[in-house]
Amino acid sequence: MKYFILFGPPGAGKGTQATAMVEKYNLHHISTGALLRKEIAAGTELGLQAKALIEKGSLVPDEVVEGMIESEFKTVKGVDGFLLDGFPRTLPQAEALDAILAKTSEVVTATVSIMIPDEMIMERIKGRALKEGRADDASEDIINNRIATYHNQTEPLIEYYSKAERYYEIDGIGTIEEVRDRIFSIMDRF
Numbered sequence: 001m002k003y004f005i006l007f008g009p010p011g012a013g014k015g016t017q018a019t020a021m022v023e024k025y026n027l028h029h030i031s032t033g034a035l036l037r038k039e040i041a042a043g044t045e046l047g048l049q050a051k052a053l054i055e056k057g058s059l060v061p062d063e064v065v066e067g068m069i070e071s072e073f074k075t076v077k078g079v080d081g082f083l084l085d086g087f088p089r090t091l092p093q094a095e096a097l098d099a100i101l102a103k104t105s106e107v108v109t110a111t112v113s114i115m116i117p118d119e120m121i122m123e124r125i126k127g128r129a130l131k132e133g134r135a136d137d138a139s140e141d142i143i144n145n146r147i148a149t150y151h152n153q154t155e156p157l158i159e160y161y162s163k164a165e166r167y168y169e170i171d172g173i174g175t176i177e178e179v180r181d182r183i184f185s186i187m188d189r190f
């Protein structure tokens with residue numbers, strides 16, 4: 001199985017690019033954010049706990065998302081691999097992912113990182129808010145908290161995957177098709 005991580009700051013276009021990636025490479029898309037939003041919509045206990053954190057722009061506890069990932073790996077069949085979108089987001093999550101994969105003697109295939117500068121994040125998220133109506137896209141304060149969370153907790157993963165020689169960064173500025181082709185040119189190598 002191939003395990004691709006789709007990495008990048010909020011608003012980089014991960015969700016937009018994921019559809020084409022899963023189709024071309026027969027992957028199962030796991031977006032921890034989308035799974036959490038589903039729990040909130042269903043009104044589950046987990047959803048209730050996650051809601052307050054998500055709406056502040058903070059992360060939910062590592063164990064919550066780690067459990068979601070492992071259960072998807074176990075239940076989804078008939079694909080050539082997985083596309084992890086929005087996970088891992090902290091160093092402990094990256095270590096937990098390595099430990100989950102080690103149980104079946106597997107490793108992360110590649111981390112594909114879509115990079116955009118901070119100045120573009122706010123603009124992109126505000127555009128998305130008009131279309132998708134996500135609660136955590138609604139205010140500048142929340143978006144700023146997500147940007148800070150990204151820099152403090154998620155950015156260290158760049159070094160983690162660079163050291164493991166599993167990190168590939170592409171420029172996220174351009175049309176959807178231009179960015180997609182940059183991503184494909186990396187994924188074609190695996």
Ligand code: AMP
Binds near residue numbers: 032089
């Ligand atoms: P996303 O759709 O990936 O932007 O995620 C939306 C929100 O869900 C994030 O701001 C976090 O509050 C939460 N979330 C999603 N993935 C994770 C994760 N891997 N770890 C912790 N919180 C997460």
